[in-house]
Amino acid sequence: MSTGNPRPLISVDSHVVEPKDLWLKRLPQRFQHQAPQVQSTDKGDYFVVPNTGMPPKPVGTEGAMINTKINGVITRATGYRFEDQRPGAYDPAARLIDQDSQGVRAEIVYPGWLIVHSIPDFDLKVACVRAYNDWLFEEFCAHDPARLIGAAALPVGDGPIEPAIEEARKWAARGAKTFLLPQSVPGKAWGDDHFEPLWAALEEIGLPVGFHQAAGQVAMFNDKTTPGVFWTTAIGNKISLGWVFMQLVYGAVPERHPGLRFILVEGGIGWIAFQLNTMDHMFTDHHRWTVPELALKPSDYFNRQFWATFEDDRPGILTLPMLDEKRLMWAGDYPHTEGNFPFAQEQVAHDFQGVDEATVAAITHDNAIDLFGLSIPALTRA
Template sequence: MSTGNSRPLISVDSHVVEPKDLWLKRLPKRFLHQAPQVKSTEQGDFFIVPNTGMSPKPVGTEGAMINTKINGVITKPTGYRFEDQRPGAYDPIARLEDQDSQGVQAEIVYPGWLIVHSIPEFDLKVACVRAYNDWLFEEFCAHDPNRLIGAVALPVGQGPVEPAIEEAKRWAARGAKTFLLPQAVPGMAWGDAHWEPLWAVLEEIGLPVGFHQAAGQVAIFNDKTTPGVFWTTAIGNKISLGWVFMQLVYGAVPERHPNLRFILVEGGIGWIAFQLNTMDHMFTDHHRWTVPELSMKPSEYFNRNFWATFEDDRPGILTLPMLDEKRLMWAGDYPHTEGNFPFAQEQVAHDFQDVDDDVVSAITHDNAIDLFGLDIPRLVKS
């Protein structure tokens, strides 16, 4: 792969757009009447999950690029057909070509249709997640598993944890490198005792576990009566990854499982310094009487057990003196309109201006190699 004078990059948060008939082909027969699929209408193509009460979503609202950015402008994603999306969203060959054009050596690949995590019927959700994982690894990532590195989705919700445990074990045995959990399960904080068997198994397996913003239903910032509800939800999804961090720390999950590794995916990093400082302050004042008991400051758990990703966060970069650079990782977020394609190199240069080159290489490249155990040469000699 030739990147010319480009800086080598590894994206720890990219996405695939699933084939419109994936679940029609792979679900057991008893679920086919509810199979997620794409429906074509005169108004455009829509993602639907029939017979579940879930609302249709126009193709494009999940963020996949319809056209390449021109002067930073994206055309409004309504009324389009599935095939109007950028081919690299669903075609692995086209994806690798787009990677090459950006100097991206590898990507951690997350789902495109994250709303599958919100399917209300638990058995259907489990079947859909398993079918997605099979397709991701057997078809999409199989084209080049060293560069297209799938995140195994774990089925969780209003149901037992055993299906998630089984899926984690199934894919760990097949060489997976990371897992995906939704950012929220309504009514169940991540520190709840319900999840304890899952944490124990994931700690034993030893692979990093990502919480992706907008996956699942968000427990906060979900007031449908608020004006500009799209904007409040979109921004609230990102901000509430800090809420996920608090649930885990204050629920004593990393206290009980010191070897778990968590990733806060696509929430940016500008909030971290403020939140850690505030949480440490509260810990100093109140830890002697709060339950559960914690043995370390919240910032110490973060710097031992957590990583965070961003694609465009100059304010966050300016807080680097207050953070551990080894806990931060760059992402391209391809093919989403919020991502930085086809200007990844320019975005990195802008965000990291005046930052030491070894630090840039660590955040945009080497930290991902270390966390996921990638077979790619590091840029910084340690």
Template sequence: MKYDVISADGHVDLIWLPPDLFTRNASAAFKDRMPYVVDGPKGPEWTSSKGAKFGLVNGMGSAGREYVPGVIHRSDRMASTGLYDDGKKGIRRLTEPDLRLKDQDRDGVQAEVLYGILGASGRLNDPEASTEVLRIYNDWLHEFCKAAPDRLIGLANIPNHDMDVAVTEMMRNARRGVRGFDVANKPDMTPLWDPFWEPLWQAAHETGIPIHFHTIGGRSPDTSKMPHHVVRRVQAAHITHFQMHMSYMLMALIYSGAPERYPNLKIVIGEAGLGWIPYVLQHMDLEWEDQFKDLDLKMKPSEYWHRQFYATYQTDPVGIRLLDLLGEDNVMWGSDYPHPDGIWPDSQEFLDRELDSIGAETRRKITRDNAMKLYRLAN
């Protein structure tokens, strides 16, 4: 495959999957605990027997919201391609390989790294059923990517409630050649400094397959009793802040000593943005030098970042100005297709504008070479 641009952050959302995928493929013990589709007041919607809500079939973003013209600019731009109209007709552009590839072509992209349905599986509030959901999804993803393995780079979805279960699912997917693990991330999960994670780090080290944590932000505040004008302020602060949640995860993981113990461990923080990372690395180095040299780190915290970590972004002109501190080998661009804060189908315009000041070799690393190396792609 001849690559010019690779998007290191694309999405497959549960609401765009075949409506009977989970009920059709679940084992007998779990069939009545799977997500399924019912008729709702605004059209078909995904739900579960325990009342979990996943959103409208083929709706907007990971939560399957209703698309309302004029509310979100980027969604309007995506809608102009017929994305949501097609969805209402049952045309699943995200999850039919030939249609997905056409949307890559529309954006000037030759391949995507595909994050999955971990947020939706968490809303089940049923860890055993969620494990079954992820198993079914990973099997579907494997077949989906086989249609174009050089262009559809699926990340196997890994639960985090039980490390034995997590490692079993990792190794099952590793044996069939998966190129990355997407690990469940939620606001109240076990902190990454906890020894709970040790089996996962070890498995990733031994397989050499990168682990991904996609940003989700912190817990959403309860706005049910707030007046509308206050709710909008809360929403603005929450949405603007959500990438900052990844800073604690980055610090906790490096301070855990896992990168020191497992030098073949590779970590990607997805859709994290870039601009905040140099400050966090500098401050970690400062605190380590000042008072935490008793930790089992043989290098500065920032040196583990440069050796083993990656961040993806879709638009971040401030971060691009800090590439000398970030490391041009540690950054990968992604369009975030088809989420409302993404830049599809205008990615090339954003890239030309934001990467105009850097050299051609550095641009190739960010938009192609780093992803090719990490995911073992051949040009």
């Protein structure tokens, strides 16, 4: 665990693990038979969404983590009872203690049960998202809104776009700093006309919009016949954020809405330089065939309207000479097993070897203040 005077950090991608009875308490009666919940078996505890056809998911895969270091190597073990999780996963007071131990001044908080975005019944999904947002802002983040900064989830899927717009306006009016969309909506691309009223409303509201990997699923990375399907899905979810970027750019969403700001959350940054270079090359060679016609190169849209987050990406840091540092932000991913708690300071020191102090401070702290408009002083540097 970090000691002494740690580097101040802001995590732009952390998570909460929702109470096991959140939806049992908050959903309308007509949805109670499908309320997401934790069920205990002799093999462990599972997240389930009953009567929907969705498979159960072990609690441990959502962040029931204990990190230890053996011979200098971080090992991660997950408990499979809800109560075995680290208290900071669901207790905001305990979360702040863990933040302090890592030098984390604030966190953007995303859901733990990202599977809620995959609920097939649209009305149930809308009800679940509304209940989650109410709990997140009224209970968890209310403990310290300056440090626990919730991302308001927007319900999108096989249904009307109005509920998403309503949630966005509701929480923007109540002080939210950012929104959450899934990485994909089956059968729809982000440039489809279906989403146009949402983009117009979000541009008017003016808050940044995050697409989080593993919220929703990308079919090409969810092939159950592929060996090692867990790994192909987990890695594919991250890769898919480059696909999200392409859908938005080639769907002309940033072209039509230059005031929108997008965040590609938990996909790392090592892919960005290659993808922008390739997309720019294709634009230069083939832009006369592009429909709809784009006025700018893909990299111009990225450097104007996109940000990306990472928690452990030394290869991505090595591509910094080809990127705009203002578009990159560090994340702790607490309390997930892929995160770096309780070794955030060590991970930052490793990833940023050889990088100047001003750049490190920008990526691990100041860029988040600028993007989200946080009431936290920027770091002063000599």
